[in-house]
Amino acid sequence: MIYFVGAGAGAPDLITVRGARLLGEADVIVYAGSLVNPALLDYKKRGCAVYDSARMTLEEVIAVMAPAARAGQTVVRLHTGDPCVYGAHREQMDALDRLGLDYEVCPGVSSFCGAAAALRAEYTLPNVSQTVILTRMEGRTPVPESERIEALAAHGATMVVFLSAGQLEKLSQRLLAGGYAPDTPAAIVYKATWPDERIVHTTVAGLAEAGARAGITKTALITVGGFLGEEYDRSRLYDPSFATGFREASR
Template sequence: MVYFVGAGAGDPELLTIKGKRLIDQADVIIYAGSLVNPAVLQDVKPDCRIYDSAGMTLEEVLAVMEQAEQEGKTTVRVHTGDPSLYGAIREQIDALDERGISHAVVPGVSSFLAAAAALEKEYTLPDVTQTVILTRMEGRTAVPAAEQIESLAKHQATMILFLSVGQIEELVRRLCTSYPADTPAAVVYKASWPEQKIVTGTLETIVEKVKAAGITKTALVAVGRFLGDAYTLSRLYDKTFTHGYRQGSEA
């Protein structure tokens, strides 16, 4: 059996209980060493075989899984954050299906959620935005033409950009085709790690601030008015609002 486990954003305590149990009981672990906090593996079994996939090809990863399966061992494939986001698990799952190897996915706390916690902000504020766009700029991996930054920016929704801080200047230029220059922006480096760093500003100022902080990778860029101070109070807790669990009073 192969389990794909989301290791969370970095803090080992953000592992799910299920993910922690599977990692600690695994016979074989394959983890993304360039991104996953090694502390996540601190309680593994002494005889657990551990492979760092940072230098491995897909074929090498699958070979390890196949060997473990032949030996009747449990493999845990540890991905950073939640494996459904930029985790490249689909190709692994399809290959396992071709080989008749059973598998399951255990979700994790994505870095975009850890970033919101670090900022102590809510991505969906009443009368500000009710939409969160998770995306990235093209790099060595292309982005579909319909999902170019300029197109997505037209919505002026909350936007969280993965794998893009290294192109912060170009990113901001493209965002500003629709977002006003005074739109709040933040960059969260290694959310939830001990070395976490937060840079805040506006689209007009964030580039220089990020450069001054020396942040070039392993960071999320967050853009939108959710970072501001203007919003409407939720109707959920409004004393005049009636819903299925409470009768509202008169204003």
């Protein structure tokens, strides 16, 4: 069996219990060495073969996993965060489907969750935002025209921008063009949950200057929105005047 395992946001103890168990059972591990904390490899058993996919093509990854699976070995493909967000695991699953090989996916804690934890923030505050947009600037991978930053910024929702720390000037300009006010709170979260985690609080207009001052150009998420501010409404769920199926209203 081949298992696609989410490594979590960074800290080795943020992998799921199932993910840690699968790492411990694996005969072969292929991990994203440029992004996954190498401390996670401490879960592996003696004799496990380890491959760093940062130096491999898709074809080379499949060429490692397929023979091992056919030989009855347990294979773990270890992805950063959760594989479903910028994990490029769909193409791997399609390749395995064509080869008639079975696989399962073990979810992980995405870095956008790790960033919220680092910020001690809640993305979905009542009367501030009830929507979280996960997106990225275009680079070598294009972005559909309808999903350009300006179009998404027009919603005024909470936004978490991946893979864009090296384009903060352009990102700032596009967020402003889309409708965010210059003083909209923003934060750059570098390597959330890692030992060298760093947080830079700024505004949409100040993103480029803040990133340059901190020397952050990669491995960071940019979070944007009023959720980083001070104003929000109390949750109705825990309001004494609000009845639920488990509690009567007290007034």
